[in-house]
Every structure is written in C-alpha cells, then in structure tokens.
Amino acid sequence: MPFIPHTEAEVQEMLATIGADDIEALFDEIPAQLRCGTLELVRAQMSELEVSQLISARAHQDGQPSCFIGAGAYDHHIPAAVWQIATRGEFYSAYTPYQAEASQGTLQLLYEFQSMMTGLTAMDVSNASLYDGASALAEAVLMAVRANRKSKSRRVLVPRSLHPAYRRVAQNIVRNQDILLEELPYDAAGGHTDPESLERYRGEDITALVIAQPNFFGVLEEVDILTDWAEANGALSIGVVNPLALSILNPPGSWGANGVDICCGEGQPLGIPLSSGGPYFGFLCCRKTLVRQMPGRIIGRTRDLDGKVGYTLTLQAREQHIRRSKATSNICTNQGLMVTAATIHMALLGAEGLARIAARCHTNSRELEERLRAVGDVRPLFDRPRFHEQVITLPVTAKQVLLELADDNLLAGYDLSRDYPELQNAILVCATEKRTHEEMDAYAAALARVLSRRGEVTRQPQTERMVKS
Amino acid sequence: MTLIYEASRAGRRATAQAPSSRDDCGGIPERFLRDTQARLPEVSELQAVRHYTRLSRKNFSIDTEFYPLGSCTMKYNPRASNTLAMLPEFLARHPEAPASRSQGYLACLYDLQQILKAVTGMRGVSLTPTAGAQGEFAGVAMIKAYHEARGDQGRTEILVPDAAHGTNPASAVMCGYRIREITTGSDGDVDIEALRSVLGPQTAGIMLTNPSTVGVFDRGIETIARMVHDAGGLLYYDGANLNAILGKVRPGDMGFDVIHMNLHKTFSTPHGGGGPGAGPVGVSDRLLPYLPVPMVARDGDGYRWLTEEDCPQSIGRLHAFAGNAGVLLRAYVYALMLGREGMPRVAEFSALNANYLLKRLQAAGFEAAYPERRATHEFILTLRRQAKSLQVNTMDFAKRLLDYGVHAPTTYFPLLVPECLLIEPTETEDMETLDGFVAAMVSIQREAEEDPDLVRGAPHTMSVKRLDDVRAARELDLAWKGNG
C-alpha cells in the first residue's frame, strides 16, 4: 500500500476504537447502489522503479531539440540554486500561509517577491501572483472594468499584436460579464499598434486600453504615446510586459506622463523552466489607489504583539473566502512555488545580471536574423525595433518547413498563420542567451537545405505587405 | 529576519550567473530603454542561498510537521513525482513543440485523462484548468454553454449550499450567474425542502461538494440529482473532497454532469506554499462538446492535440498553453504508483484515520459538530463551549497547536458552525501522529482551564508572535521601498 503506514495490528486497534467491524463499515452512509467496483480501466499499481523506467523512456522519446521558439515561453538559463532551494520540503510541501506565525518563510519571501516586481515594473504594488500571463490579463481587464467607475461602456481595446492565446483566454474569461474586447489592428510595415489607429476612438467611452511591450511579434510599441492617449481619453491603461525585458526597457510605471494604471504579464522568464507551458505564474501590479480592486493574494508587512516585524496575508476582505459572490475574483491560491523560484532567481541575478541576459538575448536574436537572411529569400517582416523575437518570412508556407526542421531536431519557430491568416509564410523566431553560434549556424544550414528541397516542389508568391526592408 | 534587500550591497552580484559583460543594445532606440536600474537586491550567490534556505526553515510543511488542514488534503507528496516531472527532457520541452516531437509527453497526458475518467465515472476530461477555482469557472461556463446551445435562456441562477467554499459563488458570478444559497440541514445534508423551494425554470444548476464541507457524505444525493435534473438544471461536483471517496463511489454514478478535481489534493501534487495546483474537469455526455481545449486524442498509434478547430463548441482556452503540465506529470506518477489497488485505499485509510481521530477526541471531551454522523476523510469539532466558558476560542487553540509542533486545522470554516475546527488527517499519517494530536489537544484544554492567557497569547515558540492584522490592513506596507 504505497504511502499508507498502518500495520494490520494498528488497523484492528483503530477499528476497535471507532467501534466498526471493518473499514467497509466506515462507508455505510453511502447508498450501496452508488458504490463502484474495481477500477478496471486503471492499470495495476507500479513500484517507483517501474514508474521511473516508464516515464524516463517517454521523456527520452521526445528528446531535447534545439529551441528557437519563444511565443510567450522562453528558454533561459536557470541557476542551479534556484530549484534546489525551491524544492526544499519546507517550501514545496507547505500550503497557503493561513497560519502566519508558522509560515513566515513563505510570507517574507512573497513580500520580497512583491518588492522585486514593483522594482522591475516601477509600479506601487504587486500581488503575490496569478496562474499565468494569459489569465493575468483577463484579471487585469476585469479589474480595470471595476476600477474605472467613470466609464460605463465596458469596452476594452486590445491590440491584435498581443499574444493570440492571451486574447483568446481573456475573451473566454470575461465573455459572460458583458465586457467587449475590441481589436486594434497592427501596422503592416512596423508590426506595432499605430497610435493613429486610436484616433477613431477619440471621444468615445473606452474603459481600458491594453498595451504590450514587447508585443507578440517581438516589436517595441510606442508605449508612451499609447499610455498618454488612454489617460487623456478616460481609459485605464494595462501594460502587458515581459519581466526580463524590463531589466533594460523603460518600465510601465514610467510610460507616458504618469505611467500605466495596471500592468501584468508572464513570469516564466524569471527562473521557470519551459516544462510544456506550465506551471508558470502570472503577475499583476497596479497603482496604490487601485489596490482594493486587485485579485489574488497580497502580503503585508506588520508587527507582532512584541512589536517585531512580521508578514501576513492582508486585504483578505477582497477575496472569495470572505466576499464569496462579491469577491474581486474566484482565485484562491496563487503559484506559490513558481514565485519562490522566481524570487530566488531575481535575487541571484540582480538588476545587472538580468540586464546582461536581456541584452544577450537581444544580440543573439540579431545574430540569428543575420544568419537567416543569408539563406536567401528569408527576411524580417517588420522594420521596427524589437527585443528578442523577430518575424521572418519564408519563400514558402511555413508549416511544412517547420515540421521538416523538427525532424532535424530543431524547433525553428512559431507558425504565425495559425492566428494570423494573412501571414502565411511567416514564422516567429527567438534566440535567447542559451542559443550558441553553432546552433544558429546549424539552423541556417538546415533551413537552407529544407528550402532548397521545397523550392523544387512549389513556390508560393509572396503577398505585397510582406516585402518591406 | 532581515530582508534580502537589507543584505544588499551596491555592485555585488552572483557573477557566475550572467554573461561577463553587457552587450550593447544599439538596435533599441534610447526612448525605449530604462534610465534607472531596477530596484532589485545585489547579493552574492552564497548570500541568496543562505537567505532562502533560512527562510524555508520558518515554515511548517508536510515534510516537517503534521498538517491536518481540513479541506486541503495535506498528505505526503511523493518525491518520485517531483523527480520524474523534472526530468531534463520534460523541463526543456517547449509548449509549442510539434506533436511529432512530443509523443512521450502526450502519452502521459492521455493516460492521465483516461485514469481521471475512470476514477470519476465521467465521459470526458480536460486537463487544462490550472487550479480548482479555474476548474470551477470552466465547469460553470460549460453549464452556461449547454443551456445557451439549447436556447434555454431563462436559466439565470446557480444554487450553492451555505456551507460551500467561497470559490463556488465567486466562480458562478464570473460566469454571469446569480447565486441562490440553500441551507444545510441540522444533520449536515442539504435540506431537501429548502432545495425544492428554490428550484425552478430559472435554475441553471447546483454546485455541490460531496462529501460536503461539513465532513459528511450527503445521503440524499440521488434525490437531489433527480430533483435538479427534473427542473432542467445540471449538477456540478466540487472535487475538493474527492480524496474521501476515491475508488469507492464516483461522481458520475451519483448523477453529476461536471466535476473539477484538485490534483494538488487527491493526487498529492505539492501545495507549494499556495500553488501551483491543477483543476482538471470531467463531464457527462451532455457536456462533452464544451470541454475546454486543448485536450489530447489518440490517433492510431500516436497522440495529437485537440484544439478549437476540433471542438468548435468548446468554451475555449483558459491558459496560454495547455495548463500546468508539471503538476499533471506529478499527478500521473502518483496515480501510476497507486494503481487500481491503491485508489480505494486512499479513501479507506483517510476515513479510518479521520474516524479514529474523531472518536478519540470525543472520548477526550471535545464536541463534534455532527456527532450522529460518520466522519468521511475529515470532521468538524466545535469549541463553542470553551469559547463561552473559558473565553479561549478556536483561534487560540489553533495558535497554541503550533507550539506543539502541529499545523492548525482549518479554522472558522465552514461559516455555519460556530468556533469550528475542520480536521483532515489524511491517509498517510501514522497512528502515533494522530495520538500525538489528541495529546496536544488535551493538554491545551488543560492549559485553557488552568492558565488561559498562555493559550490566548500563543504561539510562543514561532519566529514571531501573533501578528497585528489590523495594522497590516490599515497601514498598507506591501513592498520594500528602501531604508528610511
């Protein structure tokens, strides 16, 4: 019986104490006709060794291809200390710090996390995390709708250059609350949200404007102009940011004249492995005046009976366990263990370490671009400055090329045609600090091979908007 | 303990962790760059390691203490789950890797879907919700999609027992529903007459936890299911207490249409200081088309993702990728180690431990909230007598337990039982530990009678004493802003 410590003698003694003949008697309040038999579809129990052999074989089967995909999940180096400490049992197997006095480790760490996130974003306050970047955006939208009491329209402008999965998730989560997410087009040449495109909304009742930096295409947006536009038009501004990029990019708290009202994003670049997309963590920061509209756990610093500094969950009256149907969100726990890792990661790297990694990602992605251009008929699609991702166009449809490169142990990029039908030949590529020159050379060589093979089969005409250099 | 910021010295770094110089970001115009350095601590690698190792020692955890936190299922988290979920290939797998390079991983997810279907008696499972509350949202959203697809627009209410977790009403409101509370009878079961009086053409569904949050199995569940279905509503199963019935009785057989499971409870993935969890949802036939995507399908010998294109009526995606994969892998490893023999043992021994602990505490003079009922995997004590006669309340007992090296049970939940402790020992605790808990409670009772201030002032042995929650909320200090 895995993980059950009872000896037969103890079982008998416990049953005698209870006054039950056997363990089955403990289930006598369940109507007999509801009871299920043996779970035939579940396989027989396996030992740790047998499970290890099965799972290791499956992991090995997938291998570790060279990764040039980003698209919201980035392959960064994680210091060895991060997960060795995060998986200590005292962090790993603790629960939400309801008993503050017995949870000061987690609570102080979360307070340090909140401090670090406000440091990176230049915002007043941070919560203790949400599920992921996409649901954090949904929560930010709901929060903006609650907070912007002057606006009655519940209309939120969302750029099409924002991560397509974030747009879908936000839509799926807010759709039952009469909130309208309206898409802002991206500029065909720059890949950014042209501030001019907002002019048609001037004077209308807009509840909030979402601004991504960098956007899904890796392109840098004119965040100052967009933030000021929101403020001038009575809309709250919501920044969606890559926290690693904020070590070098202007933080949302400093955008425009007065900074954004809310910012959120995906915390994965801060020490969280790719691990198939999760668990990651979402973060959410805001102006101090909006803190009571914030969803999720928040930690505060206070004093104990003796006047000693300590940490505790605070502002709990916003939350579902107290406010029930009137809570700011249904969210209960956060992503505690991920935040533990991210906090240790940020402490180890510091601002300068993060900035060096961010800068290396930027230069690596430029180097990759150079190598890919040299392949011929491969060029960047957008002409704007970018962080560490780039849209490139191929002379042929991307999907098959990517599959063939995957067979070469190379994840060459993200096929944009899935979400942007107008970008049939375009892929989104990323080169983090981990990608070596050898890997980039190998990528270029493999791409050249595949293209020349395919070029003999078919050649698709390029659409006009794609040629702009 | 000092903050990591207070240990910071300008210019200090863990130099091994970043490139030896900062590259020039010449491709990025000045206006996009930050002009001040982000306020982060500057410490050495040893400082960081020592700081966070020391912080970890200020936590209670399952690995170090008995943690009978009711409704949270704080059982042993097998280390094998962690080791195998953190195999290098799994950690390095990009979520957008094509299925052709992901067959091993997809096979694990597919198997887990099948196991969860089998143990819940549901027809389909989606693994993507990242937490119990997100599973609840998904479940209610599917109920809504079902009624809408049938053109049944008048169903605007979700019924929720007054004892339910706060997430239930909060999730239903996020889906645009109004909440109607139903009362719990004095025996702990749903009051059937109260239910009858609120059912009607406006009823979209009911959200139930069974065993319920008061720690008993609702004996009227078949009647409830029939009544709700007859009224045209659907039944939602909150899987918070699935541990109590694993392998013994299945929500699908009770008549539920949709369930979320808390894998961090029943399938023993770590709670991690408050997440990450995973809240997969399972559904009956009628809700199959609405399951959230992505899911994994078997195609001949291989596996592939099911997305919006395959499931046009799906409520869609709730996560940027495919949910908390690392948590799902841990649950899968645990499920394999349990196997079909181990599943019912979970329910059996969690019930054995809970009923034994209840009987021993009752024998020691503590008052059960539902003395006529069998405990399930958890039970409720009420300390209203102590609160009234000794002015020592549940919070005092809870804090004093910490001094005895036991994490406090859940306090003041559910709201309808005054001065309550919700106690869930779980199946992985041994008899000595349970006996130790009884001894601690008896000892605290004696202290409450002889030296009540000792209990009221507890804890005395933690790194801090009782904290000033009022100050924390009035003088908000949510981030370190520098010295002075």
Place this chain on the structure above:
Amino acid sequence: MSNIPSELKYAKSHEWVRDEGDGTVVVGITDHAQEQLGDLVFVELPEVGSLLNAGGECAVVESVKAASDIYSPMSGEVVAVNAALEEAPETVNEDAYGDGWLFKLKLSDLGEADELLDAEAYGAQIEAEEH
C-alpha cells in the same frame, strides 16, 4: 449591551438614520454592527450625487476578517459623504453615531421613515438575533 440612542431610527440591517429636519438624513452603522465587525480597516462610500433606493447596497465596511454591505435605509440622493473615513476607518469603531457617520441623503420619499425601527424595536431585534 450596546448603545442605541433613542432619538435615532434604525434599519433591520443595522444602519441608523438621523433626521436633520430639512428633508435630509444622516446615515451610519450602529454600535452593535461595528462591535460585530471588529476593527474596521476600510470604508467604501457611495459617490456624491448618486441616487440610492431604500434597501439597495450603497457602501461596504471592511474589517480584517469580514466585509459587510451597507444598505441604504431610505431612498434619495447622496449629498455628502464622510471622506475622513477613507484615512481613518477606525472612527466608526470609536464613534459610530457621531464622527463615524457614513453619508447624508436628500430624501425622495419622506414616507419611508415609517418603515424604520425605533430604538426599542431595534434593541429587541438585536436581543432576538443573539439567541
């Protein structure tokens, strides 16, 4: 026993009403209500100019462990709010019937005053709730 001034009127939901004699009333929460809630940490007030219906939710008072909706005892327009409570919510604990007032209403239906409880009836209600 909590303090229930005889010159005020009361709603069942534990708000008090003071008639200013000029078609306006001042509204707060009773001493009993603040005692039940414990130390208040936040008060959310209605906006000046907003129109309230008798029995409608119009404000929220929060303690550390509870949040409680305030229902407007009468219908009317909010003409003033006690903005000092934003910085000092504890005033409601310290002086529920005085400096801890919440908002002032210009009444739209004077007849609604008949629906309210007097001090004696409110006292009896509290008594009944405690048993």
